Amino acid sequence: MFFQRLILIFLLLPSVAFAEGLDSGDGAWLLTSTALVLFMTIPGLALFYGGLVRSKNALSVLMQCFTLTCVTSLLWVFAGYGLAFGNGGAWNDYIGGGNVMLSEVTREAMSGTIPETVFVMFQMTFAIITPALIVGGFAERMKFSAILVFSCLWMFLVYVPVCHWVWGGGWLSQLGLLDFAGGTVVHINAGVAAIVAAVVLGKRKGFPESPMPPHNLTMTVTGASMLWVGWFGFNAGSALAANNDAGMAMLATHISAAAGSLAWMAIEWMKHGKPSVLGIVTGMVAGLGTITPASGYVGPVGALCIGIAAGIVCYYSTQYIKRSLRIDDSLDVFPVHGVGGILGTILAAVFISEQLGGVGYDEGVDMLKQLSIQLVGVLATIIWCGVMTLIVLKITRSLTGLRVSEEKETSGLDLSEHDERGYNM
Amino acid sequence: MFFQRLILIFLLLPSVAFAEGLDSGDGAWLLTSTALVLFMTIPGLALFYGGLVRSKNALSVLMQCFTLTCVTSLLWVFAGYGLAFGNGGAWNDYIGGGNVMLSEVTREAMSGTIPETVFVMFQMTFAIITPALIVGGFAERMKFSAILVFSCLWMFLVYVPVCHWVWGGGWLSQLGLLDFAGGTVVHINAGVAAIVAAVVLGKRKGFPESPMPPHNLTMTVTGASMLWVGWFGFNAGSALAANNDAGMAMLATHISAAAGSLAWMAIEWMKHGKPSVLGIVTGMVAGLGTITPASGYVGPVGALCIGIAAGIVCYYSTQYIKRSLRIDDSLDVFPVHGVGGILGTILAAVFISEQLGGVGYDEGVDMLKQLSIQLVGVLATIIWCGVMTLIVLKITRSLTGLRVSEEKETSGLDLSEHDERGYNM
Amino acid sequence: MFFQRLILIFLLLPSVAFAEGLDSGDGAWLLTSTALVLFMTIPGLALFYGGLVRSKNALSVLMQCFTLTCVTSLLWVFAGYGLAFGNGGAWNDYIGGGNVMLSEVTREAMSGTIPETVFVMFQMTFAIITPALIVGGFAERMKFSAILVFSCLWMFLVYVPVCHWVWGGGWLSQLGLLDFAGGTVVHINAGVAAIVAAVVLGKRKGFPESPMPPHNLTMTVTGASMLWVGWFGFNAGSALAANNDAGMAMLATHISAAAGSLAWMAIEWMKHGKPSVLGIVTGMVAGLGTITPASGYVGPVGALCIGIAAGIVCYYSTQYIKRSLRIDDSLDVFPVHGVGGILGTILAAVFISEQLGGVGYDEGVDMLKQLSIQLVGVLATIIWCGVMTLIVLKITRSLTGLRVSEEKETSGLDLSEHDERGYNM
Amino acid sequence: MKLITAVIKPFKLDDVRDALSTAGIQGMTVTEVKGFGRQKGHTELYRGAEYVVDFLPKVKLEIAVDDDAVDTTVEIVKEAANSDSIGDGKIFISDLNEVIRIRTGETGKDAL
Amino acid sequence: MKLITAVIKPFKLDDVRDALSTAGIQGMTVTEVKGFGRQKGHTELYRGAEYVVDFLPKVKLEIAVDDDAVDTTVEIVKEAANSDSIGDGKIFISDLNEVIRIRTGETGKDAL
C-alpha cells in the first residue's frame, strides 16, 4: 500500500523526487538486490528446473531460462517499463505508457532515494523471472520458437498490465491491494499461465505411467539454495531502501522459507515414511512464494504461520493436480507458485493486523475489507491471466505450432532443438 | 573487544541505540552480508561436502545441510537469539534470556546503526553454518532422525551458551576474549563436536582400507569458491558497518585464504610430487577458518602469517588424525576447522600488536596477558563443547539410535534414508 | 575520463581524500562489488571454462583458475598494487611504485569516499580475473608449473604496467583514454596473451580433426550466469560509488549482455538452423566484454548497439580464428574477449556522444579526437601485451618447458598433473 | 542353454521388458552401449562448428534361456523392439555351456 | 578356452578381485550393468509420487581362462561373491575359439 503509493508519487513527480536526493545506502542495497534477483533466474531457477527434467532435456530448460532472460530484458527496455510504470493518461487505471527505449530515464533521474536506472533494473529482474517460472509448466515438450513467441506476447498482454494495476498506479493499487513483492504479479501470473499451457499442450509422452525422475537432484538443490538467497533481494529489496522495513521483510521471508520446508518434510515423513530432499526444497519454494506478497507487512509470527500453511497447502495441491487431475504441469508450477501466490495474497490481509504482529491496516480498513480487496486482486489476476494466456497460446500455435514432434520429444529437446548434449563424460 | 562491548551496549540500551539512528550504508552491507553467509551454507558448504562423499550419499549431505538450515532458523527465532544475545539477569555471565519468538524485536528496534531484525538475521546465519559444519564429521553413516535430534539439542546446549559467553556479554567477553567472527563460537565448536561424533559413531565401513574418493570434485571446488566469496560477509560483515574496519577485515580474510591455499599446495607438491585441487581448496578453508577470530584486528602482514601457518598446521593435523590416529572424521572437520579455530584464536593475540600491523591491545593488556585470555577461551570452548557433545550424543542414541544399519550404509543413505538418488543420467 | 582523473586525484592527495570522509553506502556497494567480481572468477569463470573442456581436463582448469586467484592476490599485495596505483615518481608515466606489502594502506586510509583497503581489494579482483581468462587459450595442454611461472611474470610485465597507464595516472590516462572498467586492461590484455600462448604452444593433439565437445554444458551455463551477475560488480562497481553512474553502468551492462546473446543466437539460428545454449552464452560474454570499457559513458541506446555489434563481430571472429586460421585458442579467448575489448574501446568513443545518449566528450574533445585516442590505447595494449607475452613465454619455456608430454595430454591433465579425477560416479 | 543378446533402442527397453515378463521371462542383464551401424548419427554444434556424432545410444540386453525358450524369446524381443525404422537393432544367439546361481550353487536350467 | 561371465553385486567386486588375484588370475574386464531378476528393486519418491525402480545396479565380470582353470575360477567367484541373499547373481560359461594379445600378436593360452 504505502509502497505502491510511494512509487506512484515518485513517478508522478519526477522532479520533486529528484530533489529528495540520493541515499547511497539505499542505492547500494538496490544495486545488490538487482544482482540477487537476476541470480535467482540465472543460474538459480535454471538449475532448479534443469535438475528436475530428464538428462536429454537438461540443456533445453537452461536455454529457455537464459533466452527468456535476454528477451524480456530488451522488451522491458523497449516498452515494458514505460507501459508498466509510466503514466497512461486517460487509460492509466489499466495501462501505463511512454518511456520508449527508456527515453525519459536519464542518468540523473531519481525514483525516491535511488537512481531511476536502478529502479528500472530492479523491476526488470521481476519481469525476467516470471516467464522463466512458466517454463516449468511446458517443460520437455514445447518448441523453442513457440516459447519465444509465447513469452513475448505474454509479457505485454499479461505481465505488464497486471504489474501496472498493482504497482504502477493502476486500479488494483488504487483499490488498496496489498502485494509487497509479487504474489499476484509474479506468482499467480506464472502459476496460472503454466497450468493453462500444460493443459493446452497436453501431457508428456509417457505421463503418468512412466516415471520421469529428476536427472540430477544435486543441481536442483543447488538451484533451490540460490533461490533462497536471491529471494532476500526479491522481498527485502522491495522495500526500495536499506531500512527497517527491509530488515523485517528479510526476516519474514527467511522464517517462512524455513517453515514451509519443514512443513513439507513433516508431511512426507508421516505419509511416506521418509523425508526427501526434493520434498524439502519444494516446501521452501512454497514458503518463499507464499510469503512474497505479505513479506513487507507481517512480523515473525505471521511469517511462521504463513510458511507452515504454505508447506501444507502446496503439498496437497501438488498431489491433487498431479495425481488426481493428472494434469502434466511438468514441474508443478501452479500448485507451488500459483497456489502459494493465492494463499499468500489472502493471508497478507490477516497477518498485517497489528494484533498479529503486522504493520496494521490503512485508515478505514479492517481485516474483512482488506480480505475482500485481496480476493478481488487474486480473482482479477487469475481470470485475466487465464484468458489472455489461452489467447496467446492460440496465436502462438497458429504462428509456430506448440509441441515438438513425438520423435523429437523421444530423442530429447537438447539434441532435437539445439543440436547439443548436456553431458559428454 | 570493542566489537563485543559495542554489541553489549546496544543490547542493554535499545532505546538509546535507536536514537543513534539508522545508517543506510551499514544496513545495506549487513543485509548483503546476511545473504552472503547464508550462501556459504546453502549452497556453498552443501556442495563442498556433497562433492566429497561417494555418489550414493551425495543427496544425504545436501539434505542434512539444508534441513539444518531450516531447523536452526526456527530454533533461533523461538529462543536461540534471546538466549544468546538477550539479558540473562543474574545468570547473564553464562546465558541470556527473553525475547521468545523475537517478541521484543520490533520493526523499529535498532542494534547500533542497523535494524535489529538485520542483526538477528546476520547472527542467525552464523548459528546455521555451525551445525552444518559438523555434518562432515559423521557423514555417510548417521541416521537422519538422529542428526535432527542431535543438532537441536546441540544448538541450545553448546552453540547458544558459547555464543553468549563470547558475543552476548557473557564471561568470556568480560574477560576480554578476542574473537572477531567466530574462531571459538563457530570453528572450534564445530571441529570439536565433529570429532567427538566421529569417535562415538565409529568408522565408516571399509575405512581406512578401501579408498573412498570424492564423487565429484568439480562440485567441491564450486562449493569451496562459494565459501571464499561468502566469507567476506562472515568476516567483513562482523564489523557491523560498511566502514574501514570492514575493509581491513575483508583484506585480511582474503590474504589469509590465498596464503593458506598456497601453503597447503606447496607442501603437497613437495611431499607427493603433485599439487591437487582438493589440497588447495582445503588449504583455503584452513586459511579462512584460522583468520576468522583475528580478521578484525590484524593487518595485511599478520593475515599473511596467519594464512601460511594455517595451511601448514592444518595439513599436518589432517595427516595425523586420519593416518596416525585413524579417526574417521569423514571430511576432516576437526583438523581443518577445529585446529584452525584454535590456531587463529591464539594468533589473534599476537598479530593484534600494533608493531605487527594490528589495531593494538586494550589499555592495560599486553601480548602475554592477551595470550592467556585467548587460551582460557580456547580451553573453555573445547572442554564445554567436548563434554556437552558427548552428553548430547548419549541422549540422541537413547532416543533414535545413531547409525544406520550396515546394509543401509552399503546401499547408501540417499536411497535408504530418503528414497532418492542423486543422478539419473 | 572523469573516473580516472578522480582516482588520480585521490591517490595524489590521500590526506585530503581522507578529509572527504567515508560514505557508508559507497563502501557497502564496493564491498559487495568486490565479492561479485571475485565470484566471477571463482566459481564463475572456473565453471564456464571447466564445462567446456573434456572431462579428463575438467579439474585442471578449475585448479588453474583457483591457483591463479591465490597467486595473483599475494602478488598484488606484495607489489602489484603499489606498482599499478602508487606514484612512480619520474617514471610515473609508465609505472607506479612503493606500497610494498601495502605498507601505506593503513586502516584509516581512504580512496575517495571508500576505505583504501576496499579499493585495493576491488582492484585486486580485476587483477585476478585477467590471468584466469588467459587459461582458456592454453587449456588442456600446458604444464601446471609453467602456468604459474608464466602468470607471475605476466602480472608484473603486462597487467601491472598497462593498469598503471590506464587507471593509475600513466600516459594513457593523461592522454584521455576512455576505459571505464577494463576493455584494454582486462579484455584486450587477456585476449592477446591467450592467442599468443595458443600459437606458441601449438594445437592440442587431434585439433581440429577430432571433435572435442564440452564435457558438461550445464556447468558452462552455470558459470556463464554467474559471470553475468558478477559483471554488475565489475562495471557498476567501477563507478566507485552507489550513485547514478553506477545505476546507468548496470543498466548499460545488462542491455549489452542481452543484446549480444540474442545477436549470436540469431546468427546461429539463421546459419545452422538451430540456436544453441553454448552460442547464446558466448554471445553474452561477448556483449559483456565489449560494453565494459564503455559502460560508464553510454546510455541504453548505445548499450544496445554495442551489444548487437559484439554478438555479430565476435561470432565471425570466432569462426575466422578457429576455422580459417585454425589457431587452437582452446576456449576462444581472443575472438571473444580480445576482439570484444577492441571493439568496445573504440565504440566507447562513439556512444559517449551526448547525441547518442552518452555523457558527452570532455572539453576540447570531439568524436574523431576521442577515436584516435582510443586507437592509440588499443594499439599500445596489443603491441605491448603481444611482445611481452612472447618474451614471458620464452622465459617460461627455458625454466619449466611449456607443454605436457603427449602421453600426459592423452591421459588428461587431471590425472597426469594433479593425480585426481573429476568424477567417480 | 543359449545366451540371447539384443541391441535395441533405449526407449524400447520398457516395452521389451514388459513383454518378456508377461511371457514369464524375468531375468536379464542390461548394459548401456554405443552403436555404430547404418543408422545415421546426429549433428552437434559447438560455437559454430558442426560435427557429426556417429555413435548412437543403444541398450544391450543379455538373456540366458533354456534351449526350449529361445524361439519364443527371440520372437518377443523382435516384436517389442520393432519400430520399423533403421537402427532398431539386432539379436545375437550363442551357446552357453553352463549357468550357475551364486547364492545356491544351482546349475543349468535351475539357475535361470 | 572359456569365457566366464559373472554378474554380481557391486560391493562384492573388490572381494572377488582380491580372491582371484590371490589365485593368480589377474586379467578381467568389468562392466557396470543393470540387473533384472527375482531380487526386488526399491521405491523412490518424487514430490509425493512413489514409484518402484526394478532394475538394480550390478557389475559384470568377464574373465577369459584356459580350460584347466575354469573350475577353480568359478569356485572362487562363487565363494567370494556370495552374501547369501537374493540377487547375488549368476555365472555363465561359454566357449572361446581364440584369444589374441594385441600388442604382441600372441594367441591362445599365451595371450591370457
Added chain:
Amino acid sequence: MKLITAVIKPFKLDDVRDALSTAGIQGMTVTEVKGFGRQKGHTELYRGAEYVVDFLPKVKLEIAVDDDAVDTTVEIVKEAANSDSIGDGKIFISDLNEVIRIRTGETGKDAL
C-alpha cells in the same frame, strides 16, 4: 558367424573404427568398461592420502562378422589398436549361432 570382441585403449577407438569402415565393416557395438590386467594403474591423491587405482578405462568392441571376414577383421583391429605398450588389450573370438535384424527379421549374413 563369429563374434569378435576386442578390449582396447579408449583413445584408439577412433582409429580402429576408421580402419574397419575403410574395410567395409560398419556395424559394431561399443561399451565402456574397466580393465584389470598387467598394465599398472595410477596413483590418486586425496588430502594427502595416496592410493592406487588399479582399474583402467578401456572400451570393448563387439563385432559380429561372417566366418570369411574373421581374419581380416582381427588383423585390422590388431593393427589399428596397437600402440606397442602394455595394456593395448585383447581380442576374443567366439561362435554365434544366429543373428537377426529386428526391423526386417532377416537372419544370418543378411542381418549383419
